[in-house]
Amino acid sequence: MLLTIFQTLYKRKEKIEDIVLTIQQSSSKELDDFIVQYDPFINKTVSTICGRYITNQEDEYSIGLSAFHEAIKLYTYKKGASFLSFAKLIIKRELIDYFRRESKYQSMTSEKSESEDLHKQYDDHVYSSYIKNFDEVNRKEEILHFSEMLNQFGISLENLVEVSPKHEDTRKHIISVVDCITSDEEMTAFLYKKKKLPMNRLESKVDISRKTLEKHRKYIIAMCIIDVNDYIYLKNYLKRGD
Numbered sequence: 001m002l003l004t005i006f007q008t009l010y011k012r013k014e015k016i017e018d019i020v021l022t023i024q025q026s027s028s029k030e031l032d033d034f035i036v037q038y039d040p041f042i043n044k045t046v047s048t049i050c051g052r053y054i055t056n057q058e059d060e061y062s063i064g065l066s067a068f069h070e071a072i073k074l075y076t077y078k079k080g081a082s083f084l085s086f087a088k089l090i091i092k093r094e095l096i097d098y099f100r101r102e103s104k105y106q107s108m109t110s111e112k113s114e115s116e117d118l119h120k121q122y123d124d125h126v127y128s129s130y131i132k133n134f135d136e137v138n139r140k141e142e143i144l145h146f147s148e149m150l151n152q153f154g155i156s157l158e159n160l161v162e163v164s165p166k167h168e169d170t171r172k173h174i175i176s177v178v179d180c181i182t183s184d185e186e187m188t189a190f191l192y193k194k195k196k197l198p199m200n201r202l203e204s205k206v207d208i209s210r211k212t213l214e215k216h217r218k219y220i221i222a223m224c225i226i227d228v229n230d231y232i233y234l235k236n237y238l239k240r241g242d
Contacts, residue, residue, distance in 0.1 A: 067094040
């Protein structure tokens with residue numbers, strides 16, 4: 001029973017993140033009950049993103065509900081300290097995709113009168129402006145989540161600017177190290193649990209000196225965070241030279 005899980009976790013002073021990880025291994029009934037409990041959060045998040053109150057009968061709500069369910073399935077310790085922040089990020093991404101699909105669909109219309117065409121041009125302009133603003137909001141949310149993750153490793157965004165590799169060759173070598181870490185579950189787990197690079201294992205897998213790895217430690221960790229969390233906007237900004 002979900003109540004038993006909550007009572008047990010409460011006694012152990014566990015957080016929502018621990019509840020989510022427990023529910024991932026539980027029955028579908030317990031998952032459904034958990035989603036129902038957080039329905040107000042889903043509704044509020046969707047309504048805030050859309051800029052108006054969204055009822056439970058609207059498509060936007062259904063997308064938010066599905067996204068919250070997806071967030072529960074995807075959440076791990078790698079996604080950051082706050083499950084709700086992660087869930088909000090997933091809901092925003094799914095709504096953005098929905099709005100873009102709707103915009104594309106609306107553009108595939110038959111010929112209309114000149115008056116209707118002018119109205120359509122105006123609607124398209126408003127919709128385009130809305131999507132642009134929506135992207136900006138989601139981009140800020142992504143950066144905020146990234147900053148929170150960096151703080152867990154004792155790194156700030158200002159630090160990151162200072163330690164970023166200046167030469168393209170160096171950047172490519174560092175990215176190969178990042179790929180090596182994030183493709184190895186054991187090294188990724190070590191990174192997130194110990195909050196430091198798995199130097200011993202890493203040295204045996206890459207042709208880069210320990211001194212160089214230490215020098216670029218903060219940048220490597222930051223890039224690992226971006227890769228693991230799949231930040232769509234930050235990845236577009238960073239030219240990885242792939």
